[in-house]
Amino acid sequence: MQIIVNGTPTDVPERLSMSGLIEQLGLSDRRLAVEVNRELVPRSQFPEHELRTGDSVEIIHAVGGG
């Protein structure tokens, strides 16, 4: 199925969990936060949060800023 990750269309397996997506992207040990369709998904819910076709996922982190 196709989802959008940080604005880029991305093919992922059906019923992929958020934990699975994070692992697949090589971001498992990073300090990050995630929104799906503009709603925050807490880290504690990553294992059970199942992605659906067309979901828009934002994965963010801290960067230098003023």
Add this chain to the structure above:
Amino acid sequence: MTVATRSPDRFSIAGRDYQSRLLVGTGKYKDLDETAAAIEASGAEIVTVAVRRTNIGQSPNEPNVLDVLPPSRYTILPNTAGCYDVDSAVRTCRLARELLDGHNLVKLEVLGDEKTLFPDVVATISAAEELIKDGFEVMVYTNDDPIIAKRLEEIGCCAVMPLAAPIGSGLGIRNRLNILTIVENASVPVLVDAGVGTASDAAIAMELGCDGVLMNTAIAAAKDPVLMASAMRKGIEAGREAYLAGRMPAKRYASASSPIEGTFF
């Protein structure tokens, strides 16, 4: 009272005491080493960061700003830079709170215009109300408008941060009397945020009675950012001490410093 015996001059934000009244941003540095060195030299305890998309598939082991500025040592103040509406500012703060394990102190800025980066104060007030209702401690960037500053305090912002001049302009404090009025009216900390260019600007903000100054470009865009960070630290301390000491009244004409009596000529 001597400097040595005076009780520590700390200030408090959202229930936590700090010694340094200089708050610094982490943007625009050459690299993370320079960021860390400048922030060390500044003595800052509160540092701002921005929240942006993770680079997918690009150097996943690249160090992150929070690796060199660990939240165990610094109070991390996520900002809403780049937000031009209430919704994006509120989403940014919620993501930041999750990113920082529930840490709820944020720097709110809702911008109105790309050319000036002046705040959209109407949207700022709406966003502040929504964030406060959701449990955030909001330090708010605003215009140097005493009425709006007071309003932001009344709705529950934990610090009010008027600009000295446009963000990144280095123009210094353009309207000292407004900053003074904001300070006089306030019962929460007032910090000048944005527009400082050099150490004397920081000292002036402190002499006006501000509780602190938040800056980024003035340090990061100096030829020697680490040295400028040290200068800013001293400027903040000098201005604070001058404020506490109480300056002499300015007079138009001279007043001799040496005694008039006892001259032999």
